[in-house]
Amino acid sequence: MTNEILVQADHICKYFKLGGGRMLHAVEDVNLTIHRGETLGLVGESGCGKSTLGRTMMGIYTPTKGRLIYGGKEVDLTSKKQRFDFAKKAQIIFQDPYASLDPRMTVGSIIAEGMEIHGMYDAAKRQERVAELLDIVGLNREHANRFPHEFSGGQRQRIGIARALAIEPEFIVCDEPISALDVSIQAQVINLLHELQVKMGLTYLFIAHDLNIVKYISDRIAVMYLGSVVELATSDELYANTLHPYSRALLSAVPIPDPEKEAEKKRQIIEGDVPSPINKPKGCAFSSRCPLACDACRQSAPQLREAAPGHFVACHLVK
Numbered sequence: 309m310t311n312e313i314l315v316q317a318d319h320i321c322k323y324f325k326l327g328g329g330r331m332l333h334a335v336e337d338v339n340l341t342i343h344r345g346e347t348l349g350l351v352g353e354s355g356c357g358k359s360t361l362g363r364t365m366m367g368i369y370t371p372t373k374g375r376l377i378y379g380g381k382e383v384d385l386t387s388k389k390q391r392f393d394f395a396k397k398a399q400i401i402f403q404d405p406y407a408s409l410d411p412r413m414t415v416g417s418i419i420a421e422g423m424e425i426h427g428m429y430d431a432a433k434r435q436e437r438v439a440e441l442l443d444i445v446g447l448n449r450e451h452a453n454r455f456p457h458e459f460s461g462g463q464r465q466r467i468g469i470a471r472a473l474a475i476e477p478e479f480i481v482c483d484e485p486i487s488a489l490d491v492s493i494q495a496q497v498i499n500l501l502h503e504l505q506v507k508m509g510l511t512y513l514f515i516a517h518d519l520n521i522v523k524y525i526s527d528r529i530a531v532m533y534l535g536s537v538v539e540l541a542t543s544d545e546l547y548a549n550t551l552h553p554y555s556r557a558l559l560s561a562v563p564i565p566d567p568e569k570e571a572e573k574k575r576q577i578i579e580g581d582v583p584s585p586i587n588k589p590k591g592c593a594f595s596s597r598c599p600l601a602c603d604a605c606r607q608s609a610p611q612l613r614e615a616a617p618g619h620f621v622a623c624h625l626v627k
Contacts, residue, residue, distance in 0.1 A: 349526030
């Protein structure tokens with residue numbers, strides 16, 4: 309990891325219009341920076357906006373407000389040309405390896421498609437590159453002529469990784485890339501992603517539910533709740549010195565391999581339901597479920613601020 313900032317979300321908001329003039333606030337005023345060669349983990353409950361933020365930072369969605377900055381330059385996602393150029397630098401690995409691969413295309417065609425779209429290489433060189441990529445992700449060159457339904461979930465995800473690498477991107481959004489896989493296969497895919505990062509100097513935004521996996525692969529971790537980042541720190545710092553009540557509850561649910569320590573551990577149960585992203589509460593979005601909430605929490609939304617060197621938190625209670 310270097311000090312160079314590769315990707316930056318600058319006050320990113322993403323809203324979706326619903327019927328009756330209503331608006332779903334999926335992502336709310338997010339500021340994030342990702343350094344070149346870094347893995348930034350993004351965690352939170354289902355529906356908190358993790359994948360929407362990832363897809364907005366990838367350029368799949370256009371921000372409702374805010375800016376996406378890449379390599380120090382703003383990317384105008386309303387411009388077809390800028391979006392096309394950005395797609396060569398940024399790719400995504402999707403969650404579901406069964407739904408993300410076109411069943412009518414051969415594996416070779418799936419991997420080569422991006423190269424064709426961006427005019428990379430001639431036909432012979434593309435086929436050679438497909439064979440190289442299959443080797444890189446641990447598959448056989450002969451697999452290029454087969455179809456997705458002939459492969460297991462883990463093999464399909466490797467195909468998805470090869471497709472993402474085909475146009476030689478710098479930045480990859482890993483959108484829960486292992487959640488649909490068997491536990492026995494998950495470690496293999498995580499280790500492959502880590503090896504590829506070291507070998508190719510890749511930068512990842514790694515979105516996941518499993519906090520143990522996120523801790524293993526991430527340099528820093530951002531915790532999201534109801535569309536906003538509530539805590540951000542290095543992986544070790546977040547686990548050792550958790551500041552936000554929501555982050556503490558999330559981490560208390562992570563199982564400990566030692567049965568005795570697991571039995572002694574106190575889980576922090578979060579009461580109540582997540583508020584609706586259509587009708588967000590006034591003040592802190594977590595205040596209705598937080599056992600420590602005070603009047604200030606219910607009146608005004610806390611801003612993400614640096615509470616300790618490199619450790620950011622959005623909480624009125626943290627001094």
